[in-house]
Amino acid sequence: xxxxxxxxxxxxxPLAFILHDTEEAIxxxxxxxxxxDALAGRFPGMKSVIDYLCGIxxxxxxxxxxxxxxxxxxxxxxxxxxGEYSFQIWAALFMAFSFHLVVHVLQAVMVKGYVPxxxxxxxxxxxxxxxxxxxxxxxxxxxxxxxxxxxIIFMAANLLFAHRIAGMVIRSRH
Numbered sequence: 001x002x003x004x005x006x007x008x009x010x011x012x013x014p015l016a017f018i019l020h021d022t023e024e025a026i027x028x029x030x031x032x033x034x035x036x037d038a039l040a041g042r043f044p045g046m047k048s049v050i051d052y053l054c055g056i057x058x059x060x061x062x063x064x065x066x067x068x069x070x071x072x073x074x075x076x077x078x079x080x081x082x083g084e085y086s087f088q089i090w091a092a093l094f095m096a097f098s099f100h101l102v103v104h105v106l107q108a109v110m111v112k113g114y115v116p117x118x119x120x121x122x123x124x125x126x127x128x129x130x131x132x133x134x135x136x137x138x139x140x141x142x143x144x145x146x147x148x149x150x151x152i153i154f155m156a157a158n159l160l161f162a163h164r165i166a167g168m169v170i171r172s173r174h
Contacts, residue, residue, distance in 0.1 A: 009131050010079050010090060014072045016127055017097065020120040021065040028116040029058045039111070056163075063166035064159070071158060072097075088143070091135045092151030095144075098128035099152055 032039075032054045039050050075093050079086045104121040108114065135144060 009094075009134055010076055012127065013090075013094060013097065013131075014069060014076055016124050017069055017072050020101070020117060020124060021069070023120040024117045025058055025062050025065060028053070028061055029056065031114075031116050032056075035111075042111070056166075057170065060163070060166040060170050063169050064162035067162040067165055068155075068158060087138065088147050091139065091144070092147040092154065094128075094131050094135065094151070095148040096151035096155035098132055099148070100155070101125055101128055 032050070036050055036054050040047050043050070072093060075086075075090050079090050083089075101121040101124055104115060104117040105125070108118040135147075139147065
């Protein structure tokens, strides 16, 4: 990976994550409380997810986000020290993050309005596009698909882990 790629793609990823998750942390809990009934009415199959999201406090969300940030910071540092497969690891996480941004935009389309995280997602999609284009030039199509799938699976599993940690931290303080 070139020094320029590290400068304009790798190093900004943790900052992009912080921007995005800050928006989510600020509005997620209040937005879910305000819209839970409308969401449950429009998407009855998602009631258990809606109930879970309504129960996440801002503090719990921030703890989970901090765990995810640590993963991104470790991956970024691993690229900086040029560890083995560091580009593939970073690319997998970048593709998962990019997918996450698109999910927010699709959610906003589905609810026909604002959802937590959509403003920063719209702001970060050009960065995601440039990053995905850089990955496309550096990897074969199959390698990109494998990294993308692995990244999404890893981030989904890590999200569950992060929320479990957040729940344990919150419960231990009470």
